[in-house]
Amino acid sequence: MEKTFVLGIDLGTSNSAVTLTDLAADSSRVVEVTQLLGPGQIGERTTLPSAIYLPHPEEFAAESVRLPWQEVSGPIVGQFARDHGALIPDRLVTSAKSWLSNPHVDPRSPVLPWNAELSEGKLSAFEASQSYLVHLKEGLLHAEKKDGHDRDLAAVQVVLTVPASFDEVARALTADAAAAAGFHDVVLLEEPQAAFYAWAEQAGSEWRKQVSAGDIVLVCDVGGGTADFSLIAVSEENGNLAVERISVGEHLLLGGDNMDLALAYTLQAQLEDSGKTLDEWQFRALIHAASAAKVTLFSNETLNEVPISVPARGSGLFASTLSTTLSRTTLEAVICDGFFARTGVDEMPEEDGGAALQEFGLPYAADPVVSKHLARFLTRSLQNVRASESLSQLFSTRPAALSGGFLRPTAVLFNGGVFKAAPIRRRVLDLLASWSAGEEIRELAGFQPDLAVSKGAAFYGRNRVTGQGIRIKAGTARSYYIGLESARPAVPGFKPPVKALCVVPQGMEEGSAHLIEDRQFGLIVGKPAVFRFFSSEIRGGDHPGELIANAEKALEETSQIEVSLPPMEAFPAGQAVPVRLKSVVTELGNLELWMEHTASEQRWKVEFQVRME
Amino acid sequence: MKTHALIAGITIAVLNGLILVPDLRPYAAYFLAGAITLALWLIARSLIYREDTKPAPAAAPSAPAAPPPPPPKQAEAEVIAVLSTFQEKGRLIDFLMDDITAYSDAQVGAAARVVHQGGKAALLEHFTVVPVSAESEGSRITISPDAPRSHYRLTGKLAGDGPFTGTLVHKGWKVESVKLPRLLDSDDAVLPPLAPAQVEVQ
Numbered sequence: 001m002e003k004t005f006v007l008g009i010d011l012g013t014s015n016s017a018v019t020l021t022d023l024a025a026d027s028s029r030v031v032e033v034t035q036l037l038g039p040g041q042i043g044e045r046t047t048l049p050s051a052i053y054l055p056h057p058e059e060f061a062a063e064s065v066r067l068p069w070q071e072v073s074g075p076i077v078g079q080f081a082r083d084h085g086a087l088i089p090d091r092l093v094t095s096a097k098s099w100l101s102n103p104h105v106d107p108r109s110p111v112l113p114w115n116a117e118l119s120e121g122k123l124s125a126f127e128a129s130q131s132y133l134v135h136l137k138e139g140l141l142h143a144e145k146k147d148g149h150d151r152d153l154a155a156v157q158v159v160l161t162v163p164a165s166f167d168e169v170a171r172a173l174t175a176d177a178a179a180a181a182g183f184h185d186v187v188l189l190e191e192p193q194a195a196f197y198a199w200a201e202q203a204g205s206e207w208r209k210q211v212s213a214g215d216i217v218l219v220c221d222v223g224g225g226t227a228d229f230s231l232i233a234v235s236e237e238n239g240n241l242a243v244e245r246i247s248v249g250e251h252l253l254l255g256g257d258n259m260d261l262a263l264a265y266t267l268q269a270q271l272e273d274s275g276k277t278l279d280e281w282q283f284r285a286l287i288h289a290a291s292a293a294k295v296t297l298f299s300n301e302t303l304n305e306v307p308i309s310v311p312a313r314g315s316g317l318f319a320s321t322l323s324t325t326l327s328r329t330t331l332e333a334v335i336c337d338g339f340f341a342r343t344g345v346d347e348m349p350e351e352d353g354g355a356a357l358q359e360f361g362l363p364y365a366a367d368p369v370v371s372k373h374l375a376r377f378l379t380r381s382l383q384n385v386r387a388s389e390s391l392s393q394l395f396s397t398r399p400a401a402l403s404g405g406f407l408r409p410t411a412v413l414f415n416g417g418v419f420k421a422a423p424i425r426r427r428v429l430d431l432l433a434s435w436s437a438g439e440e441i442r443e444l445a446g447f448q449p450d451l452a453v454s455k456g457a458a459f460y461g462r463n464r465v466t467g468q469g470i471r472i473k474a475g476t477a478r479s480y481y482i483g484l485e486s487a488r489p490a491v492p493g494f495k496p497p498v499k500a501l502c503v504v505p506q507g508m509e510e511g512s513a514h515l516i517e518d519r520q521f522g523l524i525v526g527k528p529a530v531f532r533f534f535s536s537e538i539r540g541g542d543h544p545g546e547l548i549a550n551a552e553k554a555l556e557e558t559s560q561i562e563v564s565l566p567p568m569e570a571f572p573a574g575q576a577v578p579v580r581l582k583s584v585v586t587e588l589g590n591l592e593l594w595m596e597h598t599a600s601e602q603r604w605k606v607e608f609q610v611r612m613e
Numbered sequence: 614m615k616t617h618a619l620i621a622g623i624t625i626a627v628l629n630g631l632i633l634v635p636d637l638r639p640y641a642a643y644f645l646a647g648a649i650t651l652a653l654w655l656i657a658r659s660l661i662y663r664e665d666t667k668p669a670p671a672a673a674p675s676a677p678a679a680p681p682p683p684p685p686k687q688a689e690a691e692v693i694a695v696l697s698t699f700q701e702k703g704r705l706i707d708f709l710m711d712d713i714t715a716y717s718d719a720q721v722g723a724a725a726r727v728v729h730q731g732g733k734a735a736l737l738e739h740f741t742v743v744p745v746s747a748e749s750e751g752s753r754i755t756i757s758p759d760a761p762r763s764h765y766r767l768t769g770k771l772a773g774d775g776p777f778t779g780t781l782v783h784k785g786w787k788v789e790s791v792k793l794p795r796l797l798d799s800d801d802a803v804l805p806p807l808a809p810a811q812v813e814v815q
Contacts, residue, residue, distance in 0.1 A: 038701075040805060041694055043794040064797060292730060309726040313811065317707040318716040323723040 003157040003185070003465045007140075008457030010161050010194070011132060011174070013097045014224035014257070015047040017451055018136050019458035023465060028458055030451055034139045035078030040064040045079060047450065048136060052093040052128055053081035054113075054121050069142040075123070077135045086284060090116040095225055096128030098362050101163075101170035101251055103558075108173075114361060126177055133181035158183045159461040161453050163228045164190035164248035164477055167535055167558045168591050172607075175590060188589050189460055191453050192219035192230035193245055193472050195415035197463075198456030200470050202446045207470070208241055210444060211411065214397060216246075217444065218409035220374070220428060223416040227252040227370060229377045231409060232472065233394045244473040246391050247381035247407070248537060252373055254365040256418040262334050262368070263290040263326070267308065270324050281313045282322070293326040294335070298421035304328050332423075340427045343371045345378070345406050345435040371431055378406035378435075380538045388506065388540030408436050413444040420449050475507035476585060479542045481555055482593070483532030484521070500534050500551035502542040503583040503593060510589050514544040515582040515596075522576025523595050523604070526567030531606055533559045544583065565604045568597065579604075687796065690804055694794050695739065700808045703732030707808075739792055745785030754781050 006021040018031040032044035039060050053076040055065060066073035075093075076084075085092030093112045100107045102125075110122040123131070137153075144151050160183075162174050171188055178186040189197075196219055200207045211217065213236040221228045229249035235242050264287040268278055278286060286308075293306040305327040312320035349367035365373065385391040386402055395401045401408060412429060419425050425443060432441040448455070463469035481500035501516075508514065534555035536542075548554050571577050579595040586592065596603040699705040708728045713721060736742065745764050748754050755778040756765050764787065767777060 037794050038694075038697070040797045041794045042797060043792070066797065068797075289730070307723075307726060309723045309730075311704055311707075311724070311727045315707045316711060317704050317724040317727065318711050318713065318720045321720070321723040321727060323719075323726070 001152075001154045003155055005151065005156045006458050006461035006465060007156055007158045007183075008161075008194070008454045008459070008461055009133070009136060009158060009178075010191070010451075010454035010457060011097065011129065012047075012050055012223065012453070013095055013226050013255075014050055015450070016050050016132055016136065017047045017454040018140065019451070019454040020140070021458040021462050023462060026462075028455065028462075030454065031136075031140055032143070033078070033136065034067070034143060035135070036065060036067065036076055036080040038080055041080075042067065048078045048132065049082040050094065050096065050132055051082035051085060052077050052096075052123065052131055053085040053088075054091045054093070054118065054123075056091070067139070069138045075121075075131065077131055087281070089113065090118060093123055093128050095362065096123075096125045096132075097163075098225065098253055099125035100129060100173050101166055102362060104363075107170075126173055126180075129174065129177040130180045133178055133183065137181055137183065153182065154184050156184070157461045157465050158186045159189050159194075159457040159464075160186050161189050161191045161194045161457050163226060163251060164192050164230045164245075165226075165228055165251035166190075167251075167478065168480065168533075169559050172590060175588070186588065187461070187464065189457050190230065190245070190248065190474070190477065192221050192228055192248075192415065193232075193474060194453045194456035194460065195219055195221060196232055196243070196413060196456065196472060197460045197470070198448060198452035199413055199444055199446050201455065201459040202448070211241070213241060215411055216401075216407065216409045218378075218412045218432075219415060220412055220419070221415040222370065222418040223255050224257050225253060225255045227254050227365075227373060227416075229374065231378075231381050231407065233391075235394050242473065243470065244394070245477070246394065246540075247377075247384050248477040249373075249377040249380075250537065252365050253362055254368060254370065254373070255416070258368060259335055259339055259418065260287050260291040260294070262338060263287075263294060263331070266330060266334050267324055267326060270330075271310075271322060274324075276322050278310065278322070279313070282310050285310045290326060294331060295420070297326065297328055297331050298423055301423070335421075336423060336427050339368055339370050340424060340431065341369050341371050342431060342434060343369060343375065345375045347372050348376050348379075349373050374428075374431070375406065375435070378408070382407040384506075384538040384540040387538065387542075390507070391540050406435065408432075409441060411442050411444050414447050415449065415452055417449050419447065473507075473509075475509040476504055476591070477506070478504075478535040478537050479506040479539050480504035480558075480583070480591065481534040481536075481548060481551060482581070483534065483551055484547075497550045498532065498552055500532075500548045500555060501581070502544055502546040502548065503581055504585070504591060505543055506536075506540045508583070508585050510585055511587045513582060513584040516545040516580060519545060520578050520580060520598060521595075523565070523579045524574060525565040525571065525577055525604070526573030528562050528564045530560060530562045532557060533561075561607070563606070565595075565606075568602055686802075686804055690796055691793065693805055693807060694796060697805065697807050698735045698739070698794065699732055701731075702735040702738075703728045703730070705732055705735075739794075741789040741791075742786055743789050745787050746781055748781050748784070750781050750784055752781055753778060 004023050006023065008019040008021070010017045018033065019028055020031050021028040030046050032046060033048040034042055034044050035048055037043045040063075055076060062073045065076055075081075081092070082094070085094075090113060096112065099105060099112060099114075105111055105125075107125040110124045110127070112123050112125060112128060116122070141151055141153075158178065160174060160178050162171055166174070175186055175188060196217070203210055211234045213234055215234040217232040217234065219230045219232060227249075230245055231247040233244050233246045235244065264283065267286055267290055268283065271278060289308045289310055293308050296306050297303055305325045307323060307325050310322045311317055312322075314320060349365070349369065349372040351366060367373070382402065382405070385395070385407060392402065409432065412432065414425055414428075429441055429443060433439060459469075460471075463471055479502055481502050484499045484501055503516070504514070532551075534548075534551050535558045536555050539554075542548070551557075567573050568577055578598045580598055582594040582596055584592040584594065593606045594603050595606065696706070700707065704724075704727050708724060746754060755776050758776050764785065767779070768782075769779060771777070
């Protein structure tokens, strides 16, 4: 069906947002999302907090938590879920998105809220993501209907954003969640790319004047819970400017929430030094107050300190409000020098503390210093570009860019709430300049911290449907590999290294396929067999069919699945069928791996999607 | 939006009352016109507006009757809903209901910061607040004859014809847009609380 509308959906770790573009009118607007604000109370907000509260059956009257479009009330999504759930963490699901990409826990098993003593009603990360999408969809349809528009979802192109650091498993799960939520045509877009599209849309035809061939734009996106980096190269192609995403970072659970928490701990210590103690509820109030004071100090640089008051939970406001102050010195020590320290470009983040026993949970970044993660990203980006002939070509006019220890960006596009603070943006620019012998790195103007991703997604969707306007050349962000068992004599006490075959090269574009012609493999069908998949962000030069000798060392394992493929006539179960491997990236950006029998039409599809340990 | 209705109703009453004030006789016609317009708007509004929170019923064979009149407590409930956000975010009710005389200025000051920070957030969440007059207080201004009369309160010596000129004593505040929470239909006969009692279940 012909697309008449585009929905750009930013399914964020802590907040979600939607932009609707009417293609006929060529107009866009950020959708006001209807949500519960309290029992019996609804209202609209431009963002939907990505939080689900699972109410106790006797907690609220069913009518008071049922949304206008719901037949029966269910889990509560949005603002009230987050506010109320903060007091009852056992019933609150947050950060579902980070659980989607958690390698230790099956994203389809109902384990959230994590570690909660809830006997029933728990959700999987997949179901939680689906719930947010259902809420956004139903809320939009309801609001449109009230305005007299009956929207047909079949005429809507949905662009759903994911972190650039999401691997194929998390991407596929996100796409599946959208399908399960009832969206028809969904394409995925990396968030830093969406931020770049939003910038390009805002700059209009001016964007070609703000960047020029040879520019390397660092998209530096630090949101509430995650940090996500990408590099976008600008080059000239037949007289036109072309943009290409050349590198993506690793998945980092580190963001503004960590910073507010760090401030709150500092203030708590300050209060305790003066003999006051805080209960859990007050500590939460302190986090809010610290966050607000941080915004005030960062936005008004003439202030030296901001007083902070923390009420107690009882109704006596005068008797039990605690007060302290947040000074600029403390703020800068904690945020600027703590999270954005002036470290060297060769200082890499510290790995885990090495405790023998660790609690399973979200794999938060062990090192809170964003500067070090940025240094690691730029260092790895250089490795990636050097490994690839086609990416190195982009630097043919200035080969010096590839000779240092890291890939130096020439411009920065900021995104995410953390960068609302001008001093933090300045610090990052200073840091980059200090790594480049003082050479200045400019900031691209037109920063829209909260809504850029959904706006950019809608703009990309529009360009995609109409075939007009800027498109970032991207393709797959990683190269993908499948593990091979080699035929070799068994040696006691020695596990042979796993070899891996490159099946999807980095940058493989939508709607393309690769058949590895010159090699045959033996595929075990009719009995359970294990497939191991690997990926890499920094091996831009690997071609399909290339063998990597020691996969466990050189690559990252993304998934391992045990499947029993349907057997084939003439091949007894357990005997290897000769096959060729073919990888496909569909028009919608989904990865597929086919095993094709060399002598017939018989073929098997192996999904990258299931991840279990 | 029953709060609108409430505000409009009060305004009508005030406008009608103003007709009776001798000093304002020359403006009586405006007041009357205003009151009538508001009343018409109110009637139209009550006929067309109702947040439908019930799932659409299966098509009934007979045409549905006009929607039942809203429960009488709806308007009160909506005012309470607005106040409750001031309490929730800015502890306004706690602040006003506590006995202020027993506490030092430092204690009151600390509490006032809580009310200010949260109360301002609650206010700006629901209303876009701007000054009535953009001039600075203390400056001499002339009131445009086109300005809504309710927006300016004239004091001092009032004689002769407008436009009036005088010193701006208070710049005034007005609301540019209103975004109130809406209430879901509930069969509950009791009004919602300003703040629920909080109980920590062990």
